[in-house]
Amino acid sequence: xxxxxxxxxxxxxxxxxxxxxxxxxxxxxxxxxxxxxxxxxxxxxxxxxxxxxxxxxxxxxxxxxxxxxxxxxxxxxxxxxxxxxxxxxxxxxxxxxxxxxxxxxxxxxxxxxxxxxxxxxxxxxxxxxxxxxxxxxxxxxxxxxxxxxxxxxxxxxxxxxxxxxxxxxxxxxxxxxxxxxxxxxxxxxxxxxxxxxxxxxxxxxxxxxxxxxxxxxxxxxxxxxxxxxxxxxxxxxxxxxxxxxxxxxxxxxxxxxxxxxxxxxxxxxxxxxxxxxxxxxxxxxxxxxxxxxxxxxxxxxxxxxxxxxxxxxxxxxxxxxxxxxxxxxxxxxxxxxxxxxxxxxxxxxxxxxxxxxxxxxxxxxxxxxxxxxxxxxxxxxxxxxxxxxxxxxxxxxxxxxxxxxx
Amino acid sequence: xxxxxxxxxxxxxxxxxxxxxxxxxxxxxxxxxxxxxxxxxxxxxxxxxxxxxxxxxxxxxxxxxxxxxxxxxxxxxxxxxxxxxxxxxxxxxxxxxxxxxxxxxxxxxxxxxxxxxxxxxxxxxxxxxxxxxxxxxxxxxxxxxxxxxxxxxxxxxxxxxxxxxxxxxxxxxxxxxxxxxxxxxxxxxxxxxxxxxxxxxxxxxxxxxxxxxxxxxxxxxxxxxxxxxxxxxxxxxxxxxxxxxxxxxxxxxxxxxxxxxxxxxxxxxxxxxxxxxxxxxxxxxxxxxxxxxxxxxxxxxxxxxxxxxxxxxxxxxxxxxxxxxxxxxxxxxxxxxxxxxxxxxxxxxxxxxxxxxxxxxxxxxxxxxxxxxxxxxxxxxxxxxxxxxxxxxxxxxxxxxxxxxx
Numbered sequence: 001x002x003x004x005x006x007x008x009x010x011x012x013x014x015x016x017x018x019x020x021x022x023x024x025x026x027x028x029x030x031x032x033x034x035x036x037x038x039x040x041x042x043x044x045x046x047x048x049x050x051x052x053x054x055x056x057x058x059x060x061x062x063x064x065x066x067x068x069x070x071x072x073x074x075x076x077x078x079x080x081x082x083x084x085x086x087x088x089x090x091x092x093x094x095x096x097x098x099x100x101x102x103x104x105x106x107x108x109x110x111x112x113x114x115x116x117x118x119x120x121x122x123x124x125x126x127x128x129x130x131x132x133x134x135x136x137x138x139x140x141x142x143x144x145x146x147x148x149x150x151x152x153x154x155x156x157x158x159x160x161x162x163x164x165x166x167x168x169x170x171x172x173x174x175x176x177x178x179x180x181x182x183x184x185x186x187x188x189x190x191x192x193x194x195x196x197x198x199x200x201x202x203x204x205x206x207x208x209x210x211x212x213x214x215x216x217x218x219x220x221x222x223x224x225x226x227x228x229x230x231x232x233x234x235x236x237x238x239x240x241x242x243x244x245x246x247x248x249x250x251x252x253x254x255x256x257x258x259x260x261x262x263x264x265x266x267x268x269x270x271x272x273x274x275x276x277x278x279x280x281x282x283x284x285x286x287x288x289x290x291x292x293x294x295x296x297x298x299x300x301x302x303x304x305x306x307x308x309x310x311x312x313x314x315x316x317x318x319x320x321x322x323x324x325x326x327x328x329x330x331x332x333x334x335x336x337x338x339x340x341x342x343x344x345x346x347x348x349x350x351x352x353x354x355x356x357x358x359x360x361x362x363x364x365x366x367x368x369x370x371x372x373x374x375x376x377x378x379x380x381x382x383x384x385x386x387x388x389x390x391x392x393x394x395x396x397x398x399x400x401x402x403x404x405x406x
Numbered sequence: 407x408x409x410x411x412x413x414x415x416x417x418x419x420x421x422x423x424x425x426x427x428x429x430x431x432x433x434x435x436x437x438x439x440x441x442x443x444x445x446x447x448x449x450x451x452x453x454x455x456x457x458x459x460x461x462x463x464x465x466x467x468x469x470x471x472x473x474x475x476x477x478x479x480x481x482x483x484x485x486x487x488x489x490x491x492x493x494x495x496x497x498x499x500x501x502x503x504x505x506x507x508x509x510x511x512x513x514x515x516x517x518x519x520x521x522x523x524x525x526x527x528x529x530x531x532x533x534x535x536x537x538x539x540x541x542x543x544x545x546x547x548x549x550x551x552x553x554x555x556x557x558x559x560x561x562x563x564x565x566x567x568x569x570x571x572x573x574x575x576x577x578x579x580x581x582x583x584x585x586x587x588x589x590x591x592x593x594x595x596x597x598x599x600x601x602x603x604x605x606x607x608x609x610x611x612x613x614x615x616x617x618x619x620x621x622x623x624x625x626x627x628x629x630x631x632x633x634x635x636x637x638x639x640x641x642x643x644x645x646x647x648x649x650x651x652x653x654x655x656x657x658x659x660x661x662x663x664x665x666x667x668x669x670x671x672x673x674x675x676x677x678x679x680x681x682x683x684x685x686x687x688x689x690x691x692x693x694x695x696x697x698x699x700x701x702x703x704x705x706x707x708x709x710x711x712x713x714x715x716x717x718x719x720x721x722x723x724x725x726x727x728x729x730x731x732x733x734x735x736x737x738x739x740x741x742x743x744x745x746x747x748x749x750x751x752x753x754x755x756x757x758x759x760x761x762x763x764x765x766x767x768x769x770x771x772x773x774x775x776x777x778x779x780x781x782x783x784x785x786x787x788x789x790x791x792x793x794x795x796x797x798x799x800x801x802x803x804x805x806x807x808x809x810x811x812x
Contacts, residue, residue: 035607036637039626053782054616060779091602093613109603109714111614151781158783166812167626167723171716172786174622179608196497197515201441202585207499208517210460216580220445220573231442308515310577317573335741335811373466375557376459377564380578405741406572 010284010291012390013354016320019282020295024302024324027254029185035173038165040226041183042330047159049176052149057112059088061144064125064133065116066103071138079134084127088113103133112145119144152176164332186228187328190253191215192245193234194270195308200234213310213376214259221317226329227255242273250278250301254328257321258305259313270305274298286390288355289373290316309374315356337405339384341366346397349388357395358382359403366403382406416690416697418796419760422726425688426701430708430730433660435591441579444571446632447589448736453565455582458555463518465494467550470531470539471522472509477544485540490533494519509539518551525550558582570738592634593734596659597621598651599640600676601714606640619716619782620665627723632735633661648679656684656707660734663727664711665719676711680704692796694761695779696722715780721762743811745790747772752803755794763801764788765809772809788812 011019030044059065066082074080082103088094090109098104098115105127106112106119118139126134152158158172165173165183173181191214198212199205215231222229230253235245249256258270271294274280278298283305285293289312294305304321306313326334344365349355359366361383369382384405388395395401417425436450465471472488480486488509494500496515504510504521511533512518512525524545532540558564564578571579571589579587597620604618605611621637628635636659641651655662664676677700680686684704689711691699695718700711710727712719732740750771755761765772767789775788785791790811794801801807 035622036625036635039629051611055611056614089602091604091614109601109616146778146780150778151783159786165626166786167623167630167720168782168785168788168812170626171619171623171720171782174607174619175617175716175782177607177609177611177617195515196495198497201580201583203583205457205461205583208462208497210515211581211583213577213580216441217573217577219442220571220576223445224573229442310581314573314577332811333743335743337739337741372552372556374552376574376577376581377557379574380565380572382574405738406574 010286011282013285013287013319014390016282016285016287016293016295017323020320020324021327023281023295023297024327025300026330027184027187027328030182031185032180032182034180035170035178038170038173038181038183039167041165041181043159043161043163043165043169044182044184046157046161047173047176047178047181048157049152049154051152051177052154053152053175054146054148054150057145057147059106059108059110059112059119059144060146061119061121062108063106063119063122063144064103064135065098065106065112065119066135066139067098067100067116068118068139068141068143070101070103071118071120071135074135074138076136079126079136082133082135084131084133086113105133117141117145162330164330184330186226187254187325188230188252189222189227189255189257189325190230190232190249191218191222191257191259192232192249193259195234198234212259214306214308214313217310217314218257218259218306218317218321221314221322222325225322225325225334226331227325239269239273239276242269243277246273246298246303247277250298250303253301255325256298256301256303258303259308270294274303274305278303285316285320286353287316287319288350288353290319291353293320295320310376311374311379314379319356339403339405340364341401341403343395343397343399343401344368347388347395349393349395351393352390354390355388356385357388358385359401361403366401379406416692417688419691419693419725420796422688422691422693422699422701423729426726426730427733429687429701429703430733431706432736433590433593433734436588437591438586438588440586441576441584444576444579444587444589445573446737447571447587449565449567449569449571449575450588450590452563452567453579453582453584453587454563455558455560457558457583458560459558459581460552460554460556463551463553465512465514465516465518465525465550466552467525467527468514469512469525469528469550470509470541471504471512471518471525472541472545473504473506473522474524474545474547474549476507476509477524477526477541480541480544482542485532485542487538487540490537490539492519511539523547523551568736570736590736592632593660593731594636594658595628595633595661595663595731596636596638596655597624597628597663597665598638598655599665601640604640618665620712620714620719623716623720624663624665624712624723624727627720627728628731631728631731631740632737633731645675645679645682648675649683652679652704652709653683656704656709659707661730662704662707662709664709665714676700680709680711684709691722691726692759693722693725694756694759696725697759699726701726716782717780717785720782720785725762745809745811746770747807747809749801749803749805749807750774753794753801755799755801757799758796760796761794762791763794764791765807767809772807785812
């Protein structure tokens, strides 16, 4: 039979994923970002508060700051009368002390004056013209007051290293007055398009040429999963040039993706190049689409040969590269939108390969969208996909499936 | 009783959400972005292809381009012999025609030469030194060939206006050679912090002052939901100054958020300002946390008074502002990560208000995290929240709940 370089034994998707998760290193380099740019990043240090939040005891209601003692026995038809000696607004620092029988008007958020230990809500009072207020309900000490440090105590570790920065956690950082925050650097990922027929979008196509698809799908997937993509020039090269290119990129990026060039054929230099200057960890996965995927390592950096067909490349990106990038970036599992649906048509699957079947939703019905191998429109015109395990050969019409939206 | 400006009748969360969705306009302005920046944006035009994809019939396998006719009758022990007249690589434009009895070697992705109508896979052949190849299996016309336009036909509308750009759709745009794409402009949202006690992070706190939290939580929420946030200076102002500020911002932004100043109190100028130059649509929602939320409109722009307490502000942002921004930006529902869990402690809720209760997960157990009203740490140190409907007063220990991760 003709010359070819066959895949070795294909490994199962599960084994491939386990291997990828095992060999993918965690990002250790850090950087500072401003609070406004920190959403979706991962903390690289414990964050301790230098201040108490609130930094002072403050009124939790609009009303009158009083000695609770002075309100005891007050009732709707038998108010206690107190002298009003001031009015404290939020942002002010009161320079007065409340004595027995006296009080001040106070706004929500304003600091409690010395001597006062509670706030009577404005609705339970009536103020007279002569700076006297009638108190209609008693309060207990501490009522309607937020004590200093109620939310955060000075010196408290509020957020821990490796926490994922959500809006709420950013809120806590803001409350402590942090302006910048130390986070892990984003994994830098280099995409190297391969294939002599491939030209970048915007160029004019010459006969025999097609547009580069995979660099763009990979770029967007990387952006959405906490990585920093860099598109390298398309490689049209010899094995020597390729080896040099890999060495160079492996030295300055955290991951290198070849977007093509890993299928079995006489121009597949990537696998030879990786093997000669590093190690091939696996080549060929029982994944559909996505079989001709190669994971290797050069100088400690993951160098990955993605399948050339756009759908295979994108599915491999979602099922193997995305988990790797997210692990490296220390991100939690991705949020995904799913929907239960009914399969509208029977599907015969590839026994022995974990398959991802694209579907278009019509209400609760999921219609398989399949053109031919590699057709990007079979993914672009689908709403999402569902998973068919390796050991399932047939999914019947009417079966309940879980669709994950793209 | 004391002077105050009470909320009107509180409206239910459901009514508030319906009203918000009804009055929020859709973005109509558009802009062009490069393909690499287009993920997560929304198409503002139908996209028709100027080319066929593939632009030429091409080999779908490595092997030999043949006339199918010439392979009939071939078998494992009885090969057909064909003369090899060339070798076509991907990216080349073959200038030869295949005649009867002849063939060319061809690589996956390379254009089919004139006269050939099928490809025999390399594994089913054996090449001789003398430019003769033995064919071990017959092929039918079209076998292992991707015809021109198989994926996309020239003139075909591949993507439609209002489609959300995922990696797969970006792949389709790349396949068509599009360099830029017309999308809706992101909604521009102005955040105006209010409160005389509030200072920006990084500043030194003077007595009576606290750090601004809400601008940062709102900024991150807006960024994650397709909006473009702009933080305005903190307003310490008179009603006249405030009216002028609102007019100005309403003219140049798509939405204006006041991050505080909508509770009932004597310094609440925002509601008065909006009422005097526009309309208050509702003020006060049966939502916990988040009651003192105000939706208004000035010169056609949504002007929203957010609650001042950080947790109330953030919950209102998630439950009312996020849907509004996403509607405006024409985005699909957000992807969320959820988990079924068992409530670890009985919770007494506020009958008559839709409540969002923060929890921390410990395996399958969800422990309520509640400090006091407004404590940002009750959200920052929680993993997520679950929803308690308006008409539920009690959620028992052991009950199954769905936790939405922050």
